[in-house]
Amino acid sequence: MKITAARVIVCSPGRNFVTLKIETDQGVTGIGDATLNGRELSVVSYLEDHVIPCLMGRDPQQIEDIWQYLYKGAYWRRGPVTMSAIAAVDTALWDIKAKMANMPLYQLLGGRSRTGVMVYGHANGRDTAETVDEVLRHKEEGYLAIRAQSGVPGLNKVYGVSGHHGASRMYEPADGNLPSEHDWSTEKYLRHTPGLFEAVREAVGPDVHLLHDVHHRLTPIEAGQLGKALEPVRMFWMEDPTPAENQDAFQWIRHHTTTPIAVGEIFNSIWDCKTLIEKQLIDYIRTTVVHAGGITHLRRIADLASLYQVRTGCHGATDLSPVCMGAALHFDTWVPNFGVQEFMPHSEEMLSVFPHDYRFERGMMYCGESPGHGVDIDEKLAAKYPYQRAYLPVNRLQHDGTLWNW
Known part of the structure; x- marks a missing residue:
């Protein structure tokens, strides 16, 4: 079994979501969430420019090895962008494995x-x-x-x-x-x-x-x-x-x-x-x-x-x-x-x-x-909701305007 394709789907049906879809040569697909609120496109770039090319031809059943490859192999570890991208791959692979086993994910x-x-x-x-x-x-x-x-x-x-x-x-x-x-x-x-x-x-x-x-x-x-x-x-x-x-x-x-x-x-x-x-x-x-x-x-x-x-x-x-x-x-x-x-x-x-x-x-x-984690994406409907730049707020102290934790 091999990964044959993977693509990132960005949509904004009220707020921005980033979804990774992985396809295999046996027709089984899996999806994972890659949303990082306020920095969504950074994860998109990380996936498209760096991660997806490394997935092609790999066996999606080797979840642990792929996780270690993406974490240790990049040298630059941790951080919200890296870990959100790894999470999207990991969730999609668990979705595929559970579908292959014909059981809901919690059973696996x-x-x-x-x-x-x-x-x-x-x-x-x-x-x-x-x-x-x-x-x-x-x-x-x-x-x-x-x-x-x-x-x-x-x-x-x-x-x-x-x-x-x-x-x-x-x-x-x-x-x-x-x-x-x-x-x-x-x-x-x-x-x-x-x-x-x-x-x-x-x-x-x-x-x-x-x-x-x-x-x-x-x-x-x-x-x-x-x-x-x-x-x-x-x-x-x-x-x-x-x-x-x-x-x-x-x-x-x-x-x-x-x-x-x-x-x-x-x-x-x-x-x-x-x-x-x-x-x-x-x-x-x-x-x-x-x-x-x-x-x-x-x-x-x-x-x-x-x-x-x-x-x-x-x-x-x-x-x-x-x-x-x-x-x-x-x-x-x-x-x-x-x-x-x-x-x-x-x-x-x-x-x-x-x-x-x-x-x-x-x-x-x-x-x-x-089978799987039970969530799918309607790509045609998602395409009707294009990405919109958005941010979380910032916080300032009322008495002097010092930037504070939001």
Whole structure:
């Protein structure tokens, strides 16, 4: 069996997605997500100019060898562009292998560890009252775990919160503009957030899991202060409390709070989280199939995490395509140390481009039983949605304009 062709498909049905399709001489094809939000075309170039020529004529069944070839053989290792490209190849090859075996991907990985995958939804509001209403709406929809984000008095824009009601499920649109700029005040945020979650917990009761994304905004000691203040609410997790380049910094958060910590959606390899896991400085690792080198490498991260009772909590916003969600759900169904899966629903426009067999039911998601990872791409429909340049925002401190972490 040989790889005979591979091509990159770029489309923007509401936001940009990059998909790699690999073809074989036996007519079996596989697809993988290669989307890197805000830097999509860099991955396209890496795949088309460097990776795809190296795949021609190779046996697609040799997933491990191809992964090592693309990682070690390039000499320049890691990084979001490289690992997203490797992930696309890896996911497509697992899709092909599972189709060749005529079984859903989770069976090829080792079978089920659970009947379904608990997911958390996004409840976002312009103020505390609106956020509480959104949390209650998600509870009515059956969500067992809910992430709450709120506008902060005195700040014009806050991460995760739409400028108008009813549009909170989409982030930055693919509109071709340069990065928007948000303002930030740690002092105002820290004053507001504990009260937000007191109100949410009182409204929703004790049984719903509550999550919150700090989005890298705090120093370690500030994160410790927030975690301490949130302890009475019994959070499921506090996500990305501080930038994680310095992994040892998380020990200072641990010294000050027992609120569980989740981190890793921007991680690219096991080395990004090695210290965090081995020193048990986090409780959930949020690396994704597409940004952490595919299923092959994500399995290694999960296996390391399991030794230290760290569970998975894969990123699942709409900056990942339905291809990544399909692969993630098969991974979640198999992985023994699963925690939760983020679920930000794609629009109908997006889903029409990517036919899929996974489904959501009352707070749980279920991967399908078709061979492979269960997601395909309608190339003719995708061609109707050409790429549009788009960026994530940047953040500046409100009082003096210093660039801050978004």
